[in-house]
Amino acid sequence: MSTVTPYQHRDSPIIMIVMRDILLILLGIDMIAVVAVLLAGAVGMTRGADPRRQNRLMRWRVGLQAVAVALVVILIVTG
Template identity: 55%
Template sequence: MYAATNFIAAIAIGAVFLVLLAGFANMIRGGNPNLSQKLMRWRVGLQFVAIIVIIGILWLRR
């Protein structure tokens, strides 16, 4: 069970990281500001999901 929950947490954290990198890449290139806003919103949403996943995992392991 620990391996599966660790994998799920890693996927959630990895998704946040990838969106963060995409936002940095867009900013460094001087890309579309609307895309930067969209990526920031996605990052915030994914961070929320990742926190909920991690809290759920910790709750299940108690």
């Protein structure tokens, strides 16, 4: 008798389990990066930073959010 975590199936190959764990770790890192860029932009706006830098931070945030959405979709599809 083996121990099975809630998101695993007994018939799941180990590669799928490892891949899911890696995707979850990447999603967590990406979410932290989104929050960091968002906070950097908010702090910069309150201090009156260069508008070009603010625009660059906004583009980075949007790109990181797109990556997060893509990772969530991959996790749902492979789940």
